[in-house]
Amino acid sequence: xxxxxxxxxxxxxxxxxxxxxxxxxxxxxxxxxxxxxxxxxxxxxxxxxxxxxxxxxxxxxxxxxxxxxxxxxxxxxxx
Amino acid sequence: xxxxxxxxxxxxxxxxxxxxxxxxxxxxxxxxxxxxxxxxxxxxxxxxxxxxxxxxxxxxxxxxxxxxxxxxxxxxxxxxxxxxxxxxxxxxxxxxxxxxxxxxxxxxxxxxxxxxxxxxxxxxxxxxxxxxxxxxxxxxxxxxxxxxxxxxxxxxxxxxxxxxxxxxxxxxxxxxxxxxxxxxxxxxxxxxxxxxxxxxxxxxxxxxxxxxxxxxxxxxxxxxxxxxxxxxxxxxxxxxxxxxxxxxxxxxxxxxxxxxxxxxxxxxxxxxxxxxxxxxxxxxxxxxxxxxxxxxxxxxxxxxxxxxxxxxxxxxxxxxxxxxxxxxxxxxxxxxxxxxxxxxxxxxxxxxxxxxxxxxxxxxxxxxxxxxxxxxxxxxxxxxxxxxxxxxxxxxxxxxxxxxxxxxxxxxxxxxxxxxxxxxxxxxxxxxxxxxxxxxxxxxxxxxxxxxxxxxxxxxxxx
Numbered sequence: 001x002x003x004x005x006x007x008x009x010x011x012x013x014x015x016x017x018x019x020x021x022x023x024x025x026x027x028x029x030x031x032x033x034x035x036x037x038x039x040x041x042x043x044x045x046x047x048x049x050x051x052x053x054x055x056x057x058x059x060x061x062x063x064x065x066x067x068x069x070x071x072x073x074x075x076x077x078x079x
Numbered sequence: 080x081x082x083x084x085x086x087x088x089x090x091x092x093x094x095x096x097x098x099x100x101x102x103x104x105x106x107x108x109x110x111x112x113x114x115x116x117x118x119x120x121x122x123x124x125x126x127x128x129x130x131x132x133x134x135x136x137x138x139x140x141x142x143x144x145x146x147x148x149x150x151x152x153x154x155x156x157x158x159x160x161x162x163x164x165x166x167x168x169x170x171x172x173x174x175x176x177x178x179x180x181x182x183x184x185x186x187x188x189x190x191x192x193x194x195x196x197x198x199x200x201x202x203x204x205x206x207x208x209x210x211x212x213x214x215x216x217x218x219x220x221x222x223x224x225x226x227x228x229x230x231x232x233x234x235x236x237x238x239x240x241x242x243x244x245x246x247x248x249x250x251x252x253x254x255x256x257x258x259x260x261x262x263x264x265x266x267x268x269x270x271x272x273x274x275x276x277x278x279x280x281x282x283x284x285x286x287x288x289x290x291x292x293x294x295x296x297x298x299x300x301x302x303x304x305x306x307x308x309x310x311x312x313x314x315x316x317x318x319x320x321x322x323x324x325x326x327x328x329x330x331x332x333x334x335x336x337x338x339x340x341x342x343x344x345x346x347x348x349x350x351x352x353x354x355x356x357x358x359x360x361x362x363x364x365x366x367x368x369x370x371x372x373x374x375x376x377x378x379x380x381x382x383x384x385x386x387x388x389x390x391x392x393x394x395x396x397x398x399x400x401x402x403x404x405x406x407x408x409x410x411x412x413x414x415x416x417x418x419x420x421x422x423x424x425x426x427x428x429x430x431x432x433x434x435x436x437x438x439x440x441x442x443x444x445x446x447x448x449x450x451x452x453x454x455x456x457x458x459x460x461x462x463x464x465x466x467x468x469x470x471x472x473x474x475x476x477x478x479x480x481x482x483x484x485x486x487x488x489x490x491x492x493x494x495x496x497x498x499x500x501x502x503x504x505x506x507x508x509x510x511x512x513x514x515x516x517x518x519x520x521x522x523x524x525x526x527x528x529x530x531x532x533x534x535x536x537x538x539x540x541x542x
Contacts, residue, residue: 015526018526018529019526021526021529022413022525022526022529025413025414026413026414026415061529061532063172064532065410065414065529065532066168066169066171066414067171067172067173068406068407068410068531068532069168069169069407069410069411069414069416070168070169070170070171070173070407070423070427071407071422
């Protein structure tokens with residue numbers, strides 16, 4: 001498994017993507033729909049490369065937020 | 080109005096932040112903004128089980144009571160049946176291994192809670208992890224924990240930089256494991272500086288958690304070498320080196336103790352070249368000479384509120400706050416899930432002692448009753464034992480009544496015995512402030528909360 005940072009991708013519609021991230025984070029049904037039929041969810045006829053990358057970014061961000069949620073809530077003092 | 084006049088009482092936490100009232104439902108992990116009357120009514124509701132009794136107690140007219148109850152039923156803050164319990168936090172796909180690379184330290188800090196790296200061991204114990212064990216651990220992890228997408232290796236101690244051969248062996252092994260993803264971090268006192276140290280830290284692209292308490296007169300009062308020499312100047316030199324190109328990520332870490340406040344510590348941290356701040360009250364029993372006095376604890380809580388305000392300001396400006404203490408909780412509230420344990424100890428966090436013994440957390444090193452195994456055994460064996468340990472160490476009974484349980488997870492089992500209820504009080508304040516931060520952005524500006532996730536945003540795992 002390799003990790004690749006896509007943070008440099010300029011998101012075309014940043015706010016729209018943020019809304020998608022939040023919806024995918026809090027609504028598992030929506031997340032599934034976005035995965036299975038992204039064109040239907042996004043109201044598009046087909047997906048461009050940019051759209052595909054944006055969707056990838058949404059899923060990756062949701063995953064990393066979920067990892068963050070699991071982090072120790074109060075970091076320990078160091079020795 | 081729902082059928083009947085009675086309702087199921089449940090744990091609600093009602094609080095005020097900057098003149099706004101909120102109620103947090105621990106059962107559903109949901110924050111709801113409320114007005115003053117709703118606050119009054121809900122507070123009284125906690126003592127009765129019948130709506131009319133609440134109205135009667137408040138001296139309200141029947142129609143007033145009915146309207147209020149109707150409104151609260153609609154908001155799902157009152158119900159005649161149990162609402163659906165919030166889902167648990169999603170399981171982690173990242174595993175953190177805290178390695179006590181060295182269980183000795185070159186400093187002699189009076190507030191050290193790991194006994195200068197001895198942890199729970201007696202007089203005779205292994206001081207340094209062997210390079211063989213370091214290499215073996217890295218090579219065995221991906222096979223033993225196949226579900227993990229990332230292994231976060233955190234060198235801890237003692238002073239881990241006293242054992243460069245083990246760190247080097249771990250890096251060598253990780254570089255060979257091309258199909259696995261390893262990240263490295265280190266908690267260090269920043270007093271050991273040489274070419275090899277810097278070269279290893281750069282090679283592993285380490286995140287460095289650097290202990291620096293404050294300016295020289297503060298730092299040097301307790302962070303001194305065994306020969307009683309001050310260390311602040313050395314730490315500053317170390318920091319400078321870390322921040323020269325290519326820059327490493329550094330978190331400045333301050334210990335707040337008697338005579339040194341959270342406010343002062345953060346002011347100081349903002350003057351040095353670090354990416355993020357960590358400043359926390361010293362975790363010592365209340366009778367320890369360095370423990371905060373009652374007044375200092377009160378001030379500490381006030382300063383936590385100041386930090387919450389700064390976080391809100393940052394998020395409004397579209398910036399990631401440098402103090403990240405609230406991040407994971409606010410995001411958890413956004414997701415609406417509950418924490419079932421304080422941390423991932425035994426599940427996705429493990430500690431490795433210098434002798435190769437495995438514990439649910441590095442802080443438990445030397446606790447024979449908590450030992451999960453050792454590095455000579457297959458990883459899957461101690462991972463399985465860890466799972467059982469985590470299940471057996473569920474929140475204490477007294478936690479079950481606490482409104483903060485879904486956000487706290489029951490407190491750190493290691494620290495509770497040292498700090499007790501005093502630690503719980505601070506955790507509750509942190510939980511309430513995380514709720515308050517969320518409340519400011521709810522419901523219209525939730526997207527601003529994503530700046531809390533900025534450091535990890537954009538990471539894409541490719542299988």
